[in-house]
Amino acid sequence: MGCRSKHEQEKLLRFQLDAEGRVRHVSRPADSFGGRSVYLCPDRACLRAVLKRGVLVFRHSKYAKIVVRLNELQARRLARAFRHVPVD
Template sequence: MNKEKKVPERSCIGCGAKREKKELLRVLRSPEGLWEIDPTGRKNGRGAYLCPDPECLRKAEKRRGLQKSFRMEVPAEIYRRLQEELERLAK
């Protein structure tokens, strides 16, 4: 009974690459309707995963990745705020 623990994988909504969950950032829409990046991956709400690369966020915006993941319209302002937060986390 030497079972290896399965590592959870998720796909990036920008580039589509499959990676370990802990390597990706979680974009969260809370039950109150707030959008944010959840570095812990544990906050309550619906989430989508994104590589910690600003280019992947640009690809996600072009491919409408958040709209598809959350099945709703996402204003361009949300992408701008997420871009700022992503840059802040990179520092």
């Protein structure tokens, strides 16, 4: 979570890490393609926090994490998912 707050899962934006290491937005459960997931609250401050850090952390297991450093394309995809979120 970018802002590190807690919300109900169905109110969050879901992103998955695919087999090629790309971060993809999952808008519906049917769009899921397997892989690790991370959830962000639909708040632009959350997006700003993630973009400022430049990383997303996908939990692989209780003890292991996958840290993805966002490149420019991944950052744009992330921002695109927030397009329909009301401005705070």
